[in-house]
Every structure is written in C-alpha cells, then in structure tokens.
Amino acid sequence: MTAMDAFQDHYPDNVAHCYGCGRLNPHGHQIKTIWDGDETVTVYQPEPFHTSVPGFAYGGLIASLIDCHSTGTAAAAMYRQEGRDMDSLPAFRFVTASLHVDFLKPTPIDAPVEIRGRVQEIKGRKVVVRTEVRSGGVLTARGEVVAVQMPENFGA
Numbered sequence: 001m002t003a004m005d006a007f008q009d010h011y012p013d014n015v016a017h018c019y020g021c022g023r024l025n026p027h028g029h030q031i032k033t034i035w036d037g038d039e040t041v042t043v044y045q046p047e048p049f050h051t052s053v054p055g056f057a058y059g060g061l062i063a064s065l066i067d068c069h070s071t072g073t074a075a076a077a078m079y080r081q082e083g084r085d086m087d088s089l090p091a092f093r094f095v096t097a098s099l100h101v102d103f104l105k106p107t108p109i110d111a112p113v114e115i116r117g118r119v120q121e122i123k124g125r126k127v128v129v130r131t132e133v134r135s136g137g138v139l140t141a142r143g144e145v146v147a148v149q150m151p152e153n154f155g156a
C-alpha cells in the first residue's frame with residue numbers, strides 16, 4: 001500500500017457497507033482515514049443537510065465520524081503492531097463496544113472538520129482510541145471509543 005491509501009480502501013467487500021465508513025455505501029459518509037506519524041487523520045466536509053442549529057453540524061454526525069475514524073484506527077493499529085500489510089488475511093474487523101463524545105463547542109457546517117486519533121491501549125481483542133475534532137483549528141469535540149474485534153458469531 002502507499003502512504004496515502006485510506007484504511008477504509010482496504011476493507012474487504014463484505015464489511016465495506018458501513019454507513020460511516022463503507023466505500024460501498026452510496027448514502028454513507030465514506031470517510032477516509034490515513035496515518036500521520038503515530039496519529040490517524042480524517043478530513044470531512046459536512047453537507048448542508050447535516051445541520052443541527054443553522055450554521056452548525058448535527059452532533060450525531062460528529063459522533064459518527066469519531067466512531068468510524070476510531071474503528072478504522074483500531075484495525076490499522078493492529079496491522080501496524082503485527083507488522084502486517086493491510087490487505088493480508090485474515091482481516092482485522094472491529095466493531096464499536098463503546099462510544100463517548102464530549103461536545104465542547106458548536107462545529108461549523110461550512111468548513112471541513114479534521115479528526116485526529118491516537119491509540120490509547122491495545123489489549124487482546126480490544127483497542128481504545130482517543131480522538132479530537134477540530135474546525136478551522138478550533139477544538140470542538142473529543143471522543144473515546146472502545147473497539148473490539150468482531151467475534152465469528154457477531155449478531156447471533
């Protein structure tokens with residue numbers, strides 16, 4: 001893979017339909033996340049229909065971006081820890097066990113948001129990711145996600 005490939009571009013087709021991050025979901029956000037040193041970065045431009053209070057983004061959008069940025073970060077961190085290529089099998093599939101968001105300031109809707117994540121902990125099947133959301137360089141939200149490798153019997 002090249003340095004600019006997004007993590008989500010490597011998700012196998014059968015897990016590429018997520019509303020937040022699936023490249024095969026035409027109605028979804030289709031976020032793209034890359035490494036920047038030890039941090040991960042996603043940049044996303046909200047649309048006018050993501051409005052909460054006019055001029056500002058809906059909190060659910062911000063939570064969704066944090067969520068999928070973090071599950072992607074969790075998968076990428078596992079590959080990095082094991083020194084594996086992101087296209088190698090078996091794939092590390094992560095789902096969200098816990099999503100915590102602090103909304104610090106309103107997030108403007110008319111400017112790109114930048115989400116940066118750092119891996120806080122990797123333990124067994126669990127990865128904890130801390131994220132910060134900025135608009136125009138201003139910190140507007142913080143998140144913490146517990147991502148867990150999807151069990152074989154997921155949804156059973």
Ligand SMILES: CCCCCCCC/C=C\CCCCCCCC(=O)SCCNC(=O)CCNC(=O)[C@H](O)C(C)(C)COP(=O)(O)OP(=O)(O)OC[C@H]1O[C@@H](n2cnc3c(N)ncnc32)[C@H](O)[C@@H]1OP(=O)(O)O
Pocket residue numbers: 007008010011012015016018020021067068071072075076079086087091092093094095096097098123124125126146148149150151154155
């Ligand atoms: C970059 C490379 C790319 C290559 C390819 C990659 C492949 C693709 C990758 C990705 C695909 C895309 C996927 C997108 C996903 C987007 C996000 C979503 O919207 S996901 C939908 C919403 N989430 C659910 O529906 C989960 C429902 N919950 C469950 O199924 C279970 O509760 C699950 C799997 C999350 C955990 O259940 P257990 O039985 O497997 O896990 P236990 O053994 O209990 O816990 C493991 C560890 O996690 C902690 N944990 C579990 N639940 C927790 C919670 N709620 N809060 C805090 N910690 C929790 C536990 O304390 C434990 O940690 P301790 O080992 O003790 O340190």
